[in-house]
Amino acid sequence: MNESVFDFSKILGIDFYLNDVARVARRLIGKIFIRKTAGQLLAARIVETEAYLSGGDLASHSGPGPTIRNAPMFANGGILYVYMIYGIHYCANIVAEPKGKGSAVLIRAAEPLSGIDEMMVNRGGSERVDINKDNSIKSKVKLCSGPGNFAKAFNLNKSNNFSPLSGPEFYLLDYGLMPDERIISGKRIGIKKSADLKLRFMIEDSDYISRPHII
DNA sequence: AACATGATCAACT
DNA sequence: GTTGATCATGTTT
Numbered sequence: 132m133n134e135s136v137f138d139f140s141k142i143l144g145i146d147f148y149l150n151d152v153a154r155v156a157r158r159l160i161g162k163i164f165i166r167k168t169a170g171q172l173l174a175a176r177i178v179e180t181e182a183y184l185s186g187g188d189l190a191s192h193s194g195p196g197p198t199i200r201n202a203p204m205f206a207n208g209g210i211l212y213v214y215m216i217y218g219i220h221y222c223a224n225i226v227a228e229p230k231g232k233g234s235a236v237l238i239r240a241a242e243p244l245s246g247i248d249e250m251m252v253n254r255g256g257s258e259r260v261d262i263n264k265d266n267s268i269k270s271k272v273k274l275c276s277g278p279g280n281f282a283k284a285f286n287l288n289k290s291n292n293f294s295p296l297s298g299p300e301f302y303l304l305d306y307g308l309m310p311d312e313r314i315i316s317g318k319r320i321g322i323k324k325s326a327d328l329k330l331r332f333m334i335e336d337s338d339y340i341s342r343p344h345i346i
Numbered sequence: 347a348a349c350a351t352g353a354t355c356a357a358c359t
Numbered sequence: 360g361t362t363g364a365t366c367a368t369g370t371t372t
Contacts, residue, residue, distance in 0.1 A: 181350070190350065200371070218368030220351050237350055279351050321350055341351095 136245070137165065137174065141304040142297065148208030152227040152234035155208070156182035157332045159225065159236055160314050163244065165302040166285050171249060173285055175241035175275045176306075179333040179340050181319045183224070185234040189324035193233030203292050204233045211294045211301065213287050220279030223287045225296065225303075239320070239331070241275040242339040243284070250274050250284040277341040308334075318345045 143162065148155060159180050166173040183191035183204075192201040192214070203212035203226055212224040212235050224235035243250055254274060275281040282288075296303050308314075313335045318326060320342050333340050 215369060216349065217351055222350060277352065
């Protein structure tokens with residue numbers, strides 16, 4: 132698959148992001164995330180997200196109010212917020228709602244579509260990303276599954292903070308859902324505070340989900 | 347001390 | 360195959 136496959140007129144407008152973050156998280160399912168750099172195009176279809184609210188959510192980084200780290204969350208929606216977790220992994224978020232609110236959507240998993248060889252390289256190229264000993268692809272299933280893996284496959288880090296999702300490097304395209312696809316919601320993964328909120332969204336029975344559904 | 351994780355390995359079914 | 364313990368390790372509180 133190459134660049135000409137994608138229709139960049141399907142890009143999401145800024146209004147998409149300036150809505151309630153839980154609504155944005157749900158509607159991001161099925162959207163195609165693209166990173167375009169010189170001579171390279173990475174693309175994956177989002178299949179799993181989590182919303183982190185602007186208020187009343189003890190698990191959200193915006194809880195303490197604006198700080199250096201969470202500054203992107205308090206900017207206007209439609210940009211990236213990338214932070215490091217556990218000293219090892221990066222997590223990529225899409226900021227939602229108008230400036231000053233403080234909310235974001237964590238991208239937890241996606242289906243690789245384009246630039247799969249480059250994603251392999253970004254991930255480290257070991258058998259852990261399902262490649263055979265001769266470097267041929269065994270499976271693309273786990274390449275972007277899990278927030279740390281997604282960020283690594285797209286080579287995202289803190290330098291991508293505040294990057295707009297309206298180009299020229301990052302794009303989100305809306306191709307809709309397949310007729311038989313259903314979006315389900317459940318508890319978020321890996322948090323202890325506000326753990327019962329049903330703010331995780333995913334395509335039911337998708338092969339690319341990072342973890343099982345937790346009601 | 348906690349943290350929006352992921353890879354690995356031991357000990358199971 | 361699956362599950363649970365353990366570890367790696369930067370940044371914030």
